[in-house]
Amino acid sequence: MSRISGASAIRRSCELDGGGSLAVSKSVSQSRAQAEIVPRDNAVADRVIDIVSQLVSEVHSSLGSARIVTLHSSLDRDLALDSLARTELLLRLNRTFRVQLPDKLLGEAETPADLVAAIIRTTPRTEVALEPTSGAPSPRPPVTEPIEAATLTEALAAHVRAHPDRVHVRLRHSDGSEEPLTYTELDHGARAVAAGLLDLGLKSGDRIGVMLPTERSFFVSFFGVLYAGGVPVPIYPPFRRAMLEDHLRRQAGILRNAEASILITNEEVYAAARLLHGLVSGLDQVVTARSFEKTPPLPSPMPTTAGATALIQYTSGSTGDPKGVVLSHANLLANIRAIGSGMGASSSDVVVSWLPLYHDMGLIGCWLGSLYYGALAIIMPPQSFLADPMAWLWTVHRHRATITAGPNFAFELCLKVARDSPLDTLDLSSLRAVMNGAEPVSPSTIRRFQERFGPYGLRPEAMGPVYGLAECSVGLAFPPMGRGPIVDRVSRHPLARDGIARPAAPDDVTALEFVACGQPLPGHQIRVVDEDGRELPERQEGRLQFRGPSATSGYFRNPEKTRALFDGEWLESGDRAYIAGGDIFITGRIKDMIKRAGRNIYPQELEDFIGGLDGVRKGCVAVFASPDPGTGSERLVVMAETRLIDLSQLDRLRRAIIDASQSILDISPDDIVFVPPHTVPKTSSGKIRRSAARAIYETGRLRGGLQPLSWQVARLAFAGVLPRLRRANRKLGGLAYAAWWWFLLGCTGLTLWPLVVLLPRRSWRRNTLGLGSRLFFRLAGNAISIEASAPLPNGAFVLIANHSSYLDAAVLSATYPNGLTFVAKHELADQVVAGPFLRRLGAVFVRRTDAAGGVADTMHALEAARADERLGWFPEGTFTRMPGLLPFYLGAFEVACQAAIPIIPVTIRGTRSILRAGQWLPRRSAISVHIGEPLAPTGRDFAAALRLRDAARAEILTQLGEPDLEHEHVDLP
Structure with missing residues (x-):
């Protein structure tokens, strides 16, 4: 038995991978339209009815002939065909009619009439199309893993720099075609998504829901969220219409807990996503990934650190109390590296996966692990596997894959389907690691899978039962590569009564069998403890605890569950287990255990x-x-x-x-x-x-x-009334705040302008401006916090600051009590309102696009500095709506060097969130100002100015937490 995260049965989660479609508004009319097509081919309809009836009688044998199947029988309500029964039905129809029905029918088909219509529309396949392709793919040059990377974004950046055109993923579609995705394409697409999210107001650390099927947009959206400084929260796309309400209510619970403000989806499930918009009052935007395609890409990712949250992985649970496992970049990379070390992973590996990308085993274990090592990942939609389980193994064959993984039921499906599939040319000899996890591993399944596919090259030692959980990123215990599975037979009663895993006699027919899930990954530890927390000896069952660098810091916004998760420095797995010979044997879930008559x-x-x-x-x-x-x-x-x-x-x-x-x-x-x-x-x-x-x-x-x-849609729409009202109220509140903000600004301006123009002394004017600015920000609810690394010097200096918004000058006026001589762009001097105002404050105007005039203006600034003025300068020269620090002009640093006065680097944060360029609806947000230590010039020549500029810019960039746009060209307005 093993468990990878909360996915004890990935079969249901892959049903929900909406790679087919879910057009809620069209479903009823679509079914009626399809029903009208059926009479065109009565033979097809009769044969479909026969096949469905036969399957129903097999699945529900006790019903006998009492269950009548008609063209309009509901596959869910009337015939009770669950996901695996639907999978079997699709396989039988494909074989009978020699067609390849769309995978999306697993979720879309509601009646046999829908199946008949689909068969009539589908062209029969030929014998040639049924034959698997062969031929080993060309070897790829080896690449080095990014061992210096501290974050996932740095790992991707390293591959983009080293081999931009290397194919990272081949996305395999249901028709057998493949779509390559290179590292550069992933990076470029992610930058566009990031820019679009920032346009929507994403702030660092915001959680973003990603409700996408296994398609190209998932990969770019996931990294796009990371590039923008957000935290991706993958959730299940809806797939089966019959389960729509229950599914969306669960996802709504996750989005509420995550406090997600934006949800990314695609056009096919957008209608369902809009229902989520109604259920979650805090969800402000529902957007499609395609809407970002034409957005100018973000020049560089938002900076992040190893300890920053990179993913919130929600484990299975109730709607009202979802558990979001918080995982940092450091956690994920530690787990990927530990798994890779245990498996000997490298860029020469080829990984085949059909696992859902919103489960940790598919997301982290297969995709992100492949990305880190530079290995080729062949990713299939889960529905493709469900529709034709052998497509998984044929894909391994085609690409000479070395690594693959799946839950136990996937191996069972392959065994079932293989009975009727031609396997003569199947070759699985390339596989060196076949991980079986995510749900209890059956010893019988392993034995039968080895026996069935051994003649086709599958080596017995390639099979590897593994154990892990989302709270440890994905993996915790792996067997040594090449060892093969170990099955332990233990006596039933000693284990049930005393918790002792005593080896059973060979003839004990009541013995229990448990599969060894390997040893802890490098750098990780596992122990088994009793109810008092004391570590138990080998072959004694107890609570499994673990620790290591992959372990989560807790559950998002769930302090009670987080406290229960930790036992000092150890984390509770929630499983019972015993250790034998260094291997972990999982016996069951603690919460499911029933104590009766002294037995477990x-x-x-x-x-x-x-x-x-x-x-x-x-x-x-x-x-x-x-x-x-x-x-x-x-x-x-x-x-x-x-x-x-x-x-x-x-x-x-x-x-x-x-x-x-x-x-x-x-x-x-x-x-x-x-x-x-x-x-x-x-x-x-x-x-x-x-x-x-x-x-x-x-x-x-x-x-x-x-x-x-x-009825489901109607209930969901009704349930969304209150959240929509709350959202509308919040928007009205935002509009009211914006109106108040502009009213306050107008009153402040109407008061300050005549005072500044008429007061006789410059010091009075500047003090009035500072007082008015402080009062404005206080009344507007934009609190300013100031942190200074050192006190400001008494003499002249040049104070430089990053430029993010129109508000920056007012912030500096409110921050520096004695006022500054601002260096302003020359265009303001001729303005009717700004010109007189700035001249009375003693501003120095500089021309930014006139080289000769700019030199003369710089001399005026130098004269002011030598006259003991304290200059306030924005060396970027302008600002943009995009986060980031633009290149610095040299004027401020030339003046500092020539006048032999220090540069004071100041970092302003928060003004871009209040009033971004091109935005006229201000938002309530705090402002922080960091005043760095004075930087003294080291000479008066050009080289000294360059050194001073670079040092000051590096200081501001460190404090700012935004991308470095040093090489970005911005046209001056």
Whole structure:
């Protein structure tokens, strides 16, 4: 058994990878239109009905012939075909009609009529198209991993510098075509997304929802958020219309917890995303990734640090209490490097993955790991795998892949499909690591997979069960490469009663089997402790704890769960396990354990067995404990979904469940509850929500079933009324604030202008300006905080500052109590309002585009400096709406060198957020001013001015936290 993050069953999460589409507004009419097409080919319709009927009878054998299938039967409500049954149905239709139906039908098809219409529209494939391609790809030159990189953005930048045209990802589409993505293309696309997000008002550290399927836009959007200084929060795109409401409510809970202000999606799921906009009042913008394509790219990424948050990975959980694992750049790179070290990863590897990109195993383990090492990543949409599981292995064959990964059910699907697939030319000999994780690993699955595909080159030692969790980025324990799987058989009763994993006798038919998940990754530690926190010896079961550089700092905005996560410097995994021979053996989840009669009972084994009984919906069984008010003890409760209604059939099924419980646990359930389909609650990744099932049981809400899409949309729209009203109220508040801000500015200007023009003394004018500026910012709610590394010198100096907004000069006036002689652009001298105002303050005007005039103006500034004036200068000469520090003109530094006076570097932050260039709706924001230590010139020549400029610019850039735009050309207005 192993677990990679919260994805105990990735099968449900890959259903939600909306690579097909979800056009909510068109769904009902589309179904009707398709139904009208059906009579064109009655033979196709009849054959489809036969295939669906046969599958229904197999999945729900106890229904016999009572279940009538029509063209308009709902695949969900009427026929209860879950994700895996739909996958099997698509495979059978493809084989029967010799077509390749679109993968999106897994989620879009609502009735057999939809399937018939799709078959009629699809051109039959030829025998040639069915044959896999062959031939080894050309070898790629080796590259060095970016060992100096402290962040993901630095890792990408290193590859862009070293080999910009190297293909990083080949995105494989459902039709077999592939779309390459080079490092440069990823970088350029991410810069455009970053610029677009900054245009929308993104601030450093803002969380951005990324609801995109496995497509090119996901990769560029993920790094675009990082480039803009934001934090990506990947969430599941909706896929199945029948589950739309439940899905969107869960994602809304995540977005609320993350306090996401922007959601990036695509055109196909935009309608559903707009419903999220209504459910989450703090979600200000829902945008498509394509809307950023024509945005001028950000010149350079926003600066970040190793300790900055790079990702919030939400684990499966309830809607009301989602857990967002906070992971820094350092956490992710530490995990990637540790996994790579354990696997011997290099740029010569080829990784094939169909895993969803919003799960850590697919996102971090496969994609970001490939990016770091410069390995080629072949990424397939999850629906392509579900529609044709063997496409996974054929892709390994085509690209001579060396590494791949999947949960246990993926290997089972391949085994099932391989029975009817031609495999003569399949070659899996290139694989050196096949990781099996993300859900319990079955020893039987491993053995059968090795036996089935061993004749086609799969080496037994390539199979590697692994263990990890989102709280440790992705991976925690890996087996040594080339060792092969180890299965431990232990006696059932000593483990259940005493927690001792005693090796079972060879003839013990009741023995339990657990798969070794390897040893801790380099730099990480694992221990097993008892209830008192004392470390246990080998082969004694207890709580698994871990620590290491990949470990999270906690859950986002969830202090209670964060406190429960830590035991001193150790983190709780939430799993029970034992150690034997240095290997980790996972026995189950702590929260799912039921204590009964002095024994520890794990429900999964019983759930799996009951799910295989005739009449029970497989994967729709919950076993949990519920308190008995009469005795004060716990009752063992079984909740199972069924469509049976005949009392005699239900009675036989009840006896079968009792017999199963007796044979497996030696205990009978206290209560068995039969519920209609879609009652047993599940997480978005397909795990049974046993605590939610217990709540349903204890409150008596034992009803289920899926509602029509129109009702789901109506409820979601109604639920979005209050959030929309809150958002509208917030916008009105913003408009009211802007009106107040401009009114206040007008009043301040009307008061200060005549005073500055009429007061007889310059010192009085400057003090009045400073007082008025401070009063304006106070009344406007733009608090100014000042931090000084050293006191300002008494004599003359040149104070230079970065320029971000029209407000910067007012900020300096409010900051420096004795006033400054501002160096202003010459264009202001001729303005009717600004000209007289600045001249009365003693401003020195300089020409920026007239070389000869600029030299003369610089001499005027030098004269002012020699006259003991304190100059205020913006050496960038202008400002832009884009964050970043532009190149510095030399005038201020020439003056400082010639006058032998110091430069005072000042960094202003926050004014761009209040009033950005081209923006006329000011926002409430704080302002910070950092006054650096005086920098004395080291000479009077040109070289001294250059040195002084570079030193001052470096100081401001360090404090600013924005990109370096040294090489950016900006036309002066």
